Structures are given as structure tokens and as C-alpha cells.
Amino acid sequence: MVITDPVYFIALPLLTAFLLPLFGKIYKPLIGIIPGLVFAFLAYISFDLYLNLVPGKPIIIQMAGWAPPWGINLVFSEFSGLIVTLITFLAFLVWVYSYNFKKVGFDNSKKYFTLLMLMVAGSIGVVLTGDIFNMFVFLEITAIYSYGLTAFYKGRDSAEAAFKYLLLGSLSSVFILLAILLLYKQVGTLNMADIAVKAQSIDPKMKSIIAILFFVGLGIEAEMFPMNGWVPDAYSQAPGPVAASFAGMLAKSGIYALIRVFYTVLEVKGVFDLLLIMGLLTIIFAEFSAMRQKHLRRMLAYSSIGQMGLIMVAFSFNTKAGIFAGLFLMFNHAIIKTLLFLSSGFLTYSTKQKKIRDLDGFGKIMPFTSLMFGLGAFAIVGLPPFSGFWGKLNMLVATADSNLYFVIALILLVAVVEIVYYFKVIGRLYFRQQHKDVEVHNPTWNAILAMSILAIVIIGVGIYPDLITDYLTKATNELFDKAGYIHSVLPNLSLN
Amino acid sequence: MTNIEIILTIVSLVLLIIAGFFAVLKKDLIHAVVATSVISLVLSLMFYLLQAPDVALTEAAIGIALSTIIFIITVRNTKRFEDK
Amino acid sequence: MKKVVVIGSLGVIVYYLLSAFVAIPFGADIIKGVKEFYLQKSPDDLKVANVVTSIVVNFRGFDTLGEVTVLFLASTALGSILYHRRSQHSGLNPQRTSVEASAIVQTGAKIIFPFTVILGAYIFIHGHLTPGGGFQGGAIIATGFLLMLISYRKFFIKHNALTWIEAIAGSTFVILGLFGLIYAKNHDFLENFLPAGKLNDLLSGGIIGIIYIAVGFKVGAEITGILDTLLTVKETGLDPEEN
Amino acid sequence: MQEFLTYSIYGTAFFLMLLGLYAVLMKKNLVKIVIGLTVLDSGLNLLFVAVGYISGGTAPIFSPAVVGKHVIMTDPVPQALVLTAIVIGFGVTAVALALVVRLYRKHNTTNIDEIKNLKW
Numbered sequence: 001m002v003i004t005d006p007v008y009f010i011a012l013p014l015l016t017a018f019l020l021p022l023f024g025k026i027y028k029p030l031i032g033i034i035p036g037l038v039f040a041f042l043a044y045i046s047f048d049l050y051l052n053l054v055p056g057k058p059i060i061i062q063m064a065g066w067a068p069p070w071g072i073n074l075v076f077s078e079f080s081g082l083i084v085t086l087i088t089f090l091a092f093l094v095w096v097y098s099y100n101f102k103k104v105g106f107d108n109s110k111k112y113f114t115l116l117m118l119m120v121a122g123s124i125g126v127v128l129t130g131d132i133f134n135m136f137v138f139l140e141i142t143a144i145y146s147y148g149l150t151a152f153y154k155g156r157d158s159a160e161a162a163f164k165y166l167l168l169g170s171l172s173s174v175f176i177l178l179a180i181l182l183l184y185k186q187v188g189t190l191n192m193a194d195i196a197v198k199a200q201s202i203d204p205k206m207k208s209i210i211a212i213l214f215f216v217g218l219g220i221e222a223e224m225f226p227m228n229g230w231v232p233d234a235y236s237q238a239p240g241p242v243a244a245s246f247a248g249m250l251a252k253s254g255i256y257a258l259i260r261v262f263y264t265v266l267e268v269k270g271v272f273d274l275l276l277i278m279g280l281l282t283i284i285f286a287e288f289s290a291m292r293q294k295h296l297r298r299m300l301a302y303s304s305i306g307q308m309g310l311i312m313v314a315f316s317f318n319t320k321a322g323i324f325a326g327l328f329l330m331f332n333h334a335i336i337k338t339l340l341f342l343s344s345g346f347l348t349y350s351t352k353q354k355k356i357r358d359l360d361g362f363g364k365i366m367p368f369t370s371l372m373f374g375l376g377a378f379a380i381v382g383l384p385p386f387s388g389f390w391g392k393l394n395m396l397v398a399t400a401d402s403n404l405y406f407v408i409a410l411i412l413l414v415a416v417v418e419i420v421y422y423f424k425v426i427g428r429l430y431f432r433q434q435h436k437d438v439e440v441h442n443p444t445w446n447a448i449l450a451m452s453i454l455a456i457v458i459i460g461v462g463i464y465p466d467l468i469t470d471y472l473t474k475a476t477n478e479l480f481d482k483a484g485y486i487h488s489v490l491p492n493l494s495l496n
Numbered sequence: 497m498t499n500i501e502i503i504l505t506i507v508s509l510v511l512l513i514i515a516g517f518f519a520v521l522k523k524d525l526i527h528a529v530v531a532t533s534v535i536s537l538v539l540s541l542m543f544y545l546l547q548a549p550d551v552a553l554t555e556a557a558i559g560i561a562l563s564t565i566i567f568i569i570t571v572r573n574t575k576r577f578e579d580k
Numbered sequence: 581m582k583k584v585v586v587i588g589s590l591g592v593i594v595y596y597l598l599s600a601f602v603a604i605p606f607g608a609d610i611i612k613g614v615k616e617f618y619l620q621k622s623p624d625d626l627k628v629a630n631v632v633t634s635i636v637v638n639f640r641g642f643d644t645l646g647e648v649t650v651l652f653l654a655s656t657a658l659g660s661i662l663y664h665r666r667s668q669h670s671g672l673n674p675q676r677t678s679v680e681a682s683a684i685v686q687t688g689a690k691i692i693f694p695f696t697v698i699l700g701a702y703i704f705i706h707g708h709l710t711p712g713g714g715f716q717g718g719a720i721i722a723t724g725f726l727l728m729l730i731s732y733r734k735f736f737i738k739h740n741a742l743t744w745i746e747a748i749a750g751s752t753f754v755i756l757g758l759f760g761l762i763y764a765k766n767h768d769f770l771e772n773f774l775p776a777g778k779l780n781d782l783l784s785g786g787i788i789g790i791i792y793i794a795v796g797f798k799v800g801a802e803i804t805g806i807l808d809t810l811l812t813v814k815e816t817g818l819d820p821e822e823n
Numbered sequence: 824m825q826e827f828l829t830y831s832i833y834g835t836a837f838f839l840m841l842l843g844l845y846a847v848l849m850k851k852n853l854v855k856i857v858i859g860l861t862v863l864d865s866g867l868n869l870l871f872v873a874v875g876y877i878s879g880g881t882a883p884i885f886s887p888a889v890v891g892k893h894v895i896m897t898d899p900v901p902q903a904l905v906l907t908a909i910v911i912g913f914g915v916t917a918v919a920l921a922l923v924v925r926l927y928r929k930h931n932t933t934n935i936d937e938i939k940n941l942k943w
Contacts, residue, residue, distance in 0.1 A: 005761060007769040011754050014649055018750030021743045063642045065764060065771035070617050072642045111660040118653050125646065133904055137646035140911050144650060147918050148657025151925065159661070159925040160938060166919050167847060170860050173915075174840075177867055177908060178597065184900065185604045185874055188613015209600045497607075497878065502828070509835040512869075516842045519862055525854050532858055535839070535865050547882045547897040548872045549711030550632040551905050553703070555868070557719035558913050562803060563861060565726060569810045570920040571854060574927040578852040579934060586848055594837050601837075601870070606829035607878030615898050623885040631883035631896070635903040647907050654914030661921045711884065715910055780887050799910075806917050810924075 006061050006076040006128060008045060009084060012038055013121035017114050024110050032099055035113045039092040039120070046085040053081060055474055058488050060130075068489050069194045073130040075489060078478040082327070082471060083127045083256055086334050090248040091120045097342050097450035098241040112152070112239075119145040119245060123253035130489055132183070132265065133190045135257055136176050139221055142250050143169040149242045150234045161233030168220050168230050175217030179210050186210075192265045193489035196482065199266055211268040214261050215275075221254035223308045225282035232289075235301030236354075240345020243297065247304050247337040252330060255308065259315055259326075264482055276316035280410065282309030287417045294355050296344055299421060300337070303380065306414065307333045313407065314395055321398035323476045325391070331461075331468065332379070332391040339454040340376040342447070343369050350441045356425055361434025369443055370429045372451045377422040379458050382415055387461035501545055508545070511538045523578045525571045533564040627776040628708045628785040636713065637788045637795075641770040644791075645753060647715075648798055652750065655802045658809050681731040689731040696724030704796030708785045714792040718799025725804045729811055737808045742801045749798035756787050756794070825878070832873045839866030853923045853933045857916060864912040868905050875901030 016038045023030040049059065058077030062068060076084070094116070122141030129135050147169070151162035184190060186206060187198040199207065220227040235243045262271055283306050290302035311333065314326030346369045351358035363370040375386070382392035392415065399407045443451070461467055478484070497505070515538065518531035536559030543552035604610065618635055628634040636644050681689075703710075704717030728735045757770040764771035770791075777784035839862055846859025875898040881889065883899040923933065930938050 005769075007761070010645075011758060011769065014645065015751055015754040015758075017649075018652065018754065019747050022747045025740075025743070061769070062766070063769055063771075064638050064760070065766040065768045066639055070614055070621075071639055111656055114656050115653065115660070118649060118656075121649070122646075129642075131640075131642075133907075134640070134643055134646070137643050137650070137907060137911070140915075141646060141649055141653060144653045144657060144914060144918060147915075147922070148653065148660055151661045151922060159922050159929065162661075163853070163919070163922045163926065166915065166922065167856065167860075170863075170915055170919075171844075171847070173911075174863060174867055177871075180904070181871055181874060181901070182600060184613075184904075185611060188611035188615065190614070190900070203603075206600055206603065209596065497828075502824070505828070506831065509831055512835055513838060516839050516862055519858055520842045520846045520850075520855075525852070525858075528855065528858055532861055532865075535862065539865055539869060542869060543872050546872050546876045547880055548632075548875070548902045548905075549882050549884070550630070550713070550716070551868070551872055551902050551909070553712045553716040554719070554906055554909050557716050557723065558909055559861075559865070561723045562719055562726070562807070563913060563916060566807065566810055566917055566920055567854070567858070569807075570857075570923055573924050574854065574933050578850075578855055583849060587845065590841055590844055590848075594841050598833060598837050601833050601874070602829060604874060605825060606832055606873060607825060607876055609877045609880075609895070615900050618899060619883065619896055623890070629885040631885070631899040632902050632906070635899055636906060640903060643903075643907055647910050650911050650914045654917050657918050658921045661918070661925055709886075711882070715906065779885065779890065810917070810921065 006049065006059055006074050006084075007063075009042060009088070009124045009128065010074075010121050012042065013117040013124075017117040017121070020110065020114050020117070031110050031113055035117055036092075036095045036099060038117070039088065039095045042120075043085075043088040043092045046081070046088045049076060050081045050085045050471075053078060055477075056484060056488075058478070058485075060489055067492075068130065069189055069191045072134050073191070073489060074128040075130045075485075076128060077485070077488075078471070079327075079475040080127045080256075082475045083252055083330075084124055086331065087120065087124055087127070087249045087252065090245075090334060090338055091116070093338070093450045093453060094241045094245055094248070094342075096453075097244075097447045099446050100444055112149075115145055115149055116245065119149075119249065123249045126253040127256050130192050131190055132192055132195065132261075133180055136173070136180060139176070139253070139257060140173060142253060143173070143221070146234060146238075146246065146250060150238050152239055152242065153237065157233070158237035161230065161237045165230035165234050168227060172217045172220035172227075175213045175220075179213035179217060182206065182210050182213070191489070192260070193486045196265050196267075196486055197490070207266065207268055208270075211262070211266055211271050214266065215258075215271065218254065218258040218261060219278065222258045222312070223251055223254065223282075223305050224278050224312065225285050225305075225309070228282070228286075228305055231305055232293075232298045232301040235304065235341075236295055236297035240341060240349070243301075244338045244341035244345075247341055248334045251304070251308055252334055255311060255315075255330070258312075259479070263315075263479055264485055267482075272316045272318045275312055276407075279309045279312030279316055280407070282306070282312065283410070283414055287414045291417055291421045293421075294357070296348055296354060296356050296359065296425065299356065299425070300340055300344060303418065303421075304333070304337055306418070307337065307380070310395065310411070310414075314398060317398055317402045317404075319398065319402060320476055320480055321394070321401045323479055324472055325394040325398040327472045327475055328391040328394050328468075331472070332388050335454055335457055335461075336376050336379045336386075336388060339372060339451060339458065340380065342451055342454070343372040343376060346441060346443050346447065347373060350438060356428060358435065358438075359425065359428050360432035361429070362438075363430035365434060365438065365440050366442060368448060369451075372455060374426050374429065375455055375458065377426055379462070381418045381422055385459070385462045387458050387465070389462060390465045497545075505542065505545055508538045508542045512542075525576055525578060526568065529564055529567040529571060532567070533560055536560045536563065623779050625776070626772065626785055626788065627779045627781075628788055629780050630708055630710065630713075632711075633708045633713050633792065634785070634788060637708075637791050638770070638772065641757070641791070644795065645757070645770075648750065648753065648795060651799060651802045652746070655805045655809070658806055662809055680733055685731045689727045693724050693728055696727065697721050700724065700796070700800065704792055705789070706782070707792040707796075708789050709780060709782070714795025715799050717796040718801075719803060721796070721800035722803035722807065725800075726807050729807065737804060739805075739808075742805050742808075745797055745801040746805070749794045749801065752794040753791055753798070756791055760787075833870065836866045836870040836873060839863070839869065842866075851935045853926060853935065854920075856935075857919045857923060860919065861912070861916055864908070868909060871901045871905040871908065875899075
């Protein structure tokens, strides 16, 4: 069983990242090839582990030979395993897409791949770890990755965006550290399951202060309103595949941390109401901002924030249907937004100002990329037969279950808004005369491959949603079953 | 804590507050950077008093020396004075 | 006006936080938790005298791997942020200081430099016995290099060497951890698989000492790289590439 | 005495954090903002170590003088966490300063008001 240890998800990318400069010295093309092999291997073992997971028996890995309350542990369960599988799969596709990105003006590939490996390790670490401080360390890795890669391109406003994000990220880490310190001093442990057991005895006032600190700190990472001023800047300034990795992997690990802390570690009354309100505000703010955007990337970024808000609302119901819908939305958001960002990478690269009105008539000159973008847009607004439809449908069902009818009205309204601004772009792509001075950069074969795989997944799940519903249900059960999580991490614990 | 340690602690706390004010309010950035270095120095003493020699050493090496120097390099590469 | 609002709201937040923290009296030993276990197991099982070291490298060794990664990430990100194509500046060598430091500074730096490096090495080699360890030792070594960098205009760091040290030290950490999967008793990542030795001996603690030495090398190389990148930034004027 | 120390040490730590936050939120100079971040971190580190202190405790090191005797030791866990926090803080500071240098090279200023995209 050595070969399928979850610790490889973190150890291997780190090892490769450390050694990558040396590989480059031996033989240059290795810089591009080795990460691909590693990502392929990780994707393979994550699928393997996930499909062979016995329900109710998550894989618990202890570090350095110390059982969970004392050492750090990794938990590969139905829920965390699902997210890890998603991340490794997307990481592999992002690699396929950017393998010879040099052809479209992307030098400095050694640093790019090193940073990408570290980010994958970091976001998988956030998802897998069973230790609250360890989670903070990995969140910090993903944060520094985003500061560095947001400022990757010169000559744009990238440094401003990165600096803005850096300030907010530092504040968020201060909040998280304060929360961890208070929590440690109350329960004397940092293990999440152990905290969950002992948290019942914390004074409620103290508990609510800890919860608010976590809420603010993790909310910044999960792109929650009003702490998400950095998102549109970061998404629009970063290179295409990097923006895709933000949406597909970073945002996922941020929201995972938020969910895990409030579902498993700390049970605080009222926090889900807060999450519902903030989620709704996030949706309203983001979708109406997206409508006013002139830049394609900024529009996509605001739309992405809106999706995150929808996911928060879904999780705030604290019901099984809600979690299921939230997981479906997370899956959709990861896959579809990655496709949208990857295809928009080539669209905006061919325009000078990256504005939406520069895209007139691209449907004729860049048929494949436009098709992919159109497909992504149809999927994200929730039209059948794409996977986005099922996500939205489940969301509506879950909302109806919780008797929140005004939320249903809001979701439908937002869907209309989404249709308006996405179709505006599609209209320009297909039904306008093209401008004269466009310099077309057609996608390379590997980019076509990456986008096609994503499109196949979107259509496949759209036509036959049972492909994933089974796994999502299992993940839902795992997340909802707090006692089961505690019991599997701390088997010797006698629950009084 | 013995009496002398308590006195040292209180003196350090006062110094920390004064240096903090200097760091935030000084218009000359080099002075402000030196004030942050003083914060680190006093903090390192405090850590020693609080029986955390490991942290004291880290703060000494990173806070006093390296952090300060990267600030000074940056100030040299940009502007020295904060305008109004 | 804005100032008053900001300070007022910050004051309220801090007041609440402070009230939460005051509930934990200073110096009181109120919690029983993992620390008892660490204080007992570190000298008994791991034979590591410095409990902070055994927590940093063994009990919570995974954090330290993340921490090393953060520094590595910071130095890589720094490189990519301040990166400029060499070809455009091929005419001029990167310049550091506009004036040469005085002879006294130069001689002083030359004398102090080896001692600084030895002190740093001492600190990370004795990380499991005395206060300090890889991070502190590495930082001190970097300070030594910094001294040379600012006093000699022509003292250039060999980037090749830095890359090699970083790569080898970093992979030593991970590979030692992976060896734990095969050779150690419980087959865990980062588990000690070497004999633990005797408490307070230099050769005690098994892989803990080795890992801290690797951390020391890696941190030293990374911080030196960060300083070097920041120092060789072109000094004045706007970068032609930026506009 | 203990109460006085509680209030004064925690109070100072929070005061430093407040000063840092004030600089981050109100100051216009980029370098000053980053200085604010380090001051904020300093306060946080002091808080961590102070919370881990146990009266009468020695440093958590089993040196030959201590082995075999019954001694109280301070809590080593917050110390280990603070070590991590300091190193992470240094990394973030370095990245922030690199960004400041780049912003300066582009806009020839370190004032936030003159860099239009940084307003919010």
C-alpha cells in the first residue's frame, strides 16, 4: 500500500518543485515534462484511492508516527478525497494547456511550473489536513502563490492587484492566527477532531468570538463579500491558466476550509445565518457588477465570485440537500470556470485591450475557442443539457426544502442577469462584423486537448448526471456526519 | 518571575509602545524602519524573559537583521520620505 | 473624520478581542492538552532535549515542510516579480551599491564573515540541544552573506551554487520523510528511522538533527537568494519594460 | 500582580497590533503600509508567546542541569507556532517589498493616491 499513500499528494509536488531548477540545468525541456508526469501520477492515484474508498472508512494518515491528537494527520475521506481528485485532475489539465505556452509569449516557464507545483501541494494540503494550524500554513502557501503569480506579467496593473491582495491576505492570516491561538488556549490541542470534541465545553461568548475571527479570516480566502475587492483584479491580471487555477483550485480550497471549520470543528449557533446573508450579498454584488464590466476577464471574475456566493448559500442551509447542491455547484464551478478561463486566455490574447467589444466576430476566425467559450457560458448559466443545469436545479430544490422562497426568487433573478451578460459576449462572438486589425493566436494542440476534455466532462455529466451524483451523495453524508469524522480520526476516544 | 524580570518586562513594554509610535508616525522612512528594528530588539528580549529562547533567536536573526535590511534596500530603491 | 471612524471601530474590535484574551490570565497553567505529551515524550522517546525543536521537526514536522516551502515560494515569487530579461540589459552589469564601502567596513566584514557562518552552522547543528535550529542558523548565515554583499561591490553570489544547495537541501527533507514510509516502525512520513541515541548527546534524536541541518542550508540559501535579488534590482529610473 | 501583568502585556500586544492596523488602513505610503504589517505581526507574536507563558516555568529545554528534576516548563506549542508565523511573515514582507519596488518603477511614486488602481 506504500504507493497509494495520500502523503504523496503533498510530498511529491514539493519534491519536484525543489528539484525542478536542477532538472532544468540537466536538460531544459524536462522543466515542462516532469511536472506533467507528476500531475498525471497524482491524478491517477487520486482516482485510484477515491474509487476504492470504503464508505465510512476514510484513509487516515498520521505523521511522524504519532497518533492524531498529538501528531498532524491527513484525512482522505469521501468529501476531501472528492475535492483532491478534482484538484489533481484540473492541475493536470492546466499543465496540458500551458505545456508549451511559450509559443504565446510566456517566458520564464521554470518559475511558472515551480509555483504551480507548490500551489497544487498547498491547496491539496488545505483539503487533506486534519490539523488547524497546518491548514493555516497551507493556506499561506496558496496565498503567497497568488501574490507571486498575479504579478507575473509586466506592463499591466498586475502589481497593484497583487499588492491589494497581499494586504487583505495578511489581515486574513492575522485573524486566523488569533482564532487559532484562542482556540488552542481553550482546548489545548490543534487537531480538528479533538477540538470538535472539546469545543462543547468552551464558553459560548468565547466561542462566538473565535467563530467570527475564523469567519472573517477564511472569508477573505473564500472570496466572500465585502472582502473580495482583490478578486477581479487578480483574476484579470494573472495569465490565463493562472486565473483558471485560481478559480478551479484556490477558491475551492478556501471554501473547503470555511466549510470544514464550521461543519466539523466549531458548531456555533447563528454562523450559518451569517453565511447565508453574506452569501446572498456576495451574489447580488458580484452578478450586478459583472453586468457592468467591459473587460472579459473582469466579467468572468465577478461571475466567479457570484458562483462562490451561491455555493456559500447552499452550504448555509445546513441540510443534506443543501450540501449536495453545494458540492454539485462546486464541481460545476471548478470544471466550467476552468474551461471559461482557459478559452478566454486565447480570446483575450488575440485582442489588444481585452475588452468585450474587441471580440466582435471571433466566432468565424477562432471557431474552436469561441465554441468552447460558448459551451462554458451555456453551462454556467444553467442551461440543459450541460452539467450546470443540474447544479442549479439541485440548488433550487434544496432552497425549496428549506422554505426560503425569497432566495429562490433571487436565484432565478440572478440566473437572468447571468444569461444577459454571458449572451452579450456570445452575441458579439457570433453575430457581429469582425474588426480589421486582429492578430489571431489560434490555440495550440495541447490547449485544444485540455479544453476538449473539459467540454466532454461538462456534456457527459450534463446528459448523465448519475456519473457523479453517487459520489456527491457519499461526500454529503461524510460531511454531515460529524461524529463519524471524529470517530474515524480518534478511534480510541470514549465518547462519554 | 522575579522582581527584576518584572521591572525589565515593564520597561520593555514601554519601549515597545514608544518604538511602535515612532515606526508608524515618523515621516522619514529610514527612521521608521529603525524603529521597527528596535521593536524587534525589545521583542526578542521579551521573548527571552518569557522563557522562549528559540523564538527570541528567530526574532533576533529575522526581525532585527534581515527584515530591517530588506526594508532599507527598498527605501533606498524608492523614496526616503513619506510625503504628507 | 475618516481617521476618527477608523480608529474608533478598530478600538471597539480590539476591546472585544482583549476582553476575550484577558479571560486567559497571564502565566496561568489552565489547559491540559497535547503539551504534556510533548514535554514527556520528547526527552523520553525522541531523546531530544529541546522540546520546541522536537515539536517543530517531529511532532509538527509537516508544518515545517510547509514553512520551508513558504520561504522557497517567496524567493521564487520574488524572482518572478522582479524578473527582467537579461538580454535587454546585457550592456551593463547589475549594480548594487553606487559607492564602495570604506576600508574599515570591508576589513571588518571580511573578519566577521567566517565567524557569522560558523555561528550559524553551530546553531543549526545544535538545534536539538540548545535554543535555535535550522531557521535561526540559516538566517544568521544569510546575514553573513549580506554583510559581504553590501560591503563589496564585486562580491557576487553564485546562483548556480545557491540553486544546487536549495534543491539538495529541500529534497533531503522530503526524501528523509519518504524513507520513513519504508524504514520506520509505523511507516509514517517523517518518522524517525535512525537510532535515537542518548539525551543531550550531539548525535541524538535520529533524523531530527539531519532534517534541521537540511532546513538550515535551505533557509540560508533561500534568504541569501532573496537578499541578492532585492539588492541587484536596478537602482534608479523607470524600467523601460514597464511602460 | 498577575492581573496587572495580564493587562499590561496583552494590552501592549494589542496596542502594537492596533498601531499596525492603523498604518495599514490609513497611511498612504506603500513602504509605511508594509511597516504597519510587520508591526502588526510583532504584536501578534508577542501575544502568542505571552499566552504560552506559565509562571515559574523554565524554557522547554531538557539541558543536563534540568534532567531528572521536577521542573515546570512553559508551553512549547505556541513557541513552535510563533516560529512558523515569524518565518511566514518574513516571506510575505519580502514579497510585499518586491511589489513596492515594482510599483515604484512603474509609477515613480510610493503614494497610494497617485496609483489609481490601488484606491478602493
